[in-house]
Amino acid sequence: MPTKLPDPRQSPRFAGVATFCRYPLLELVGADCLPVDWAVYGVPFDGGVTYRPGARFGPRAVREASQYVKRYSIEHDVDVCEVLSLADAGDAPVSPYDCKENADRVVEWASGVGEPGHTKLLAVGGDHSVAYANIKATWLRRGSPAGGLALIHFDSHLDTVDSVWGEKWGHASPFIRAIEEGLIDPKRMISVGIKGPLNAKADLDYAKAHGVQIVTHAEWQQDGSSRLTDFARGLGNDETYITFDIDCVDPAYAPGTGTLCPGGFTSAEVLEMLRSLAGVLVVGADVVEVLPDLDPAGITAFLAAHVVFEVMCLDAVRRVES
Numbered sequence: 001m002p003t004k005l006p007d008p009r010q011s012p013r014f015a016g017v018a019t020f021c022r023y024p025l026l027e028l029v030g031a032d033c034l035p036v037d038w039a040v041y042g043v044p045f046d047g048g049v050t051y052r053p054g055a056r057f058g059p060r061a062v063r064e065a066s067q068y069v070k071r072y073s074i075e076h077d078v079d080v081c082e083v084l085s086l087a088d089a090g091d092a093p094v095s096p097y098d099c100k101e102n103a104d105r106v107v108e109w110a111s112g113v114g115e116p117g118h119t120k121l122l123a124v125g126g127d128h129s130v131a132y133a134n135i136k137a138t139w140l141r142r143g144s145p146a147g148g149l150a151l152i153h154f155d156s157h158l159d160t161v162d163s164v165w166g167e168k169w170g171h172a173s174p175f176i177r178a179i180e181e182g183l184i185d186p187k188r189m190i191s192v193g194i195k196g197p198l199n200a201k202a203d204l205d206y207a208k209a210h211g212v213q214i215v216t217h218a219e220w221q222q223d224g225s226s227r228l229t230d231f232a233r234g235l236g237n238d239e240t241y242i243t244f245d246i247d248c249v250d251p252a253y254a255p256g257t258g259t260l261c262p263g264g265f266t267s268a269e270v271l272e273m274l275r276s277l278a279g280v281l282v283v284g285a286d287v288v289e290v291l292p293d294l295d296p297a298g299i300t301a302f303l304a305a306h307v308v309f310e311v312m313c314l315d316a317v318r319r320v321e322s
């Protein structure tokens, strides 16, 4: 059943308590709209960052910015709230001082959100360490598929560093941990928007050795968009997770992030890339690394809110067309 949203022409977007995209709080969703298809939730955790902190305030900023996200996509010709039942599940419990304990808490909580066999999870961070937790919860909820999930990863960074300062569960390491645990399949993983400089050339070794497809930003500018769409077509009906680190976007368009890199995507390119994934079977997603203190005009959070919307569009389009 579809999502019951307040009508913005009756109840203004600047009024009321802010939930993600004005979706109803999960506990307030009526029986006729259950089970929900997607639960969007916040993970206000930034204990895993290696540079500027503050992404713990990301979920609140994205909720606020998302009040002006509308429901009908012109580009896909789909009204997500007609096709999908969507809800804001609130925030996961966090453990601010301990990355591993935090991840375990989020996994435990997220494992029980909505109807595990049906409801898909989109986590709004928080730093990128929360991706590991939402991927693990998603993998568990999909019945622990032996081959792991396929992964489409947007980022300036590979996030496959074994450890930083002795920490193995920080925001530089979610995908090495997820690969080690078999939650994702590195041979069906693509990392798009990667750019230097890196701390060392060896930082590329793990991903390359495990078969991760790397599309650097420079390569993307040459022929990378076709590599991404070819990868997406090749997935067929594979269960796929999308992880979106907002620092893949140029700081001119997304200044509010902690480990920024100059020379990234424009906002328009991001939206176009996400739309090009229509047809992919998306079973979970996250949008991470929004740091509101460095986002004076709110444009980073506003873009992140639209990334949430575009992911919902992908699922809605697939359901309409299948």
Ligand code: MN
Binding pocket: 128, 155, 157, 159, 171, 245
């Ligand atoms: Mn990242």
Ligand code: MN
Binding pocket: 155, 156, 157, 245, 247, 248, 259
């Ligand atoms: Mn990054």
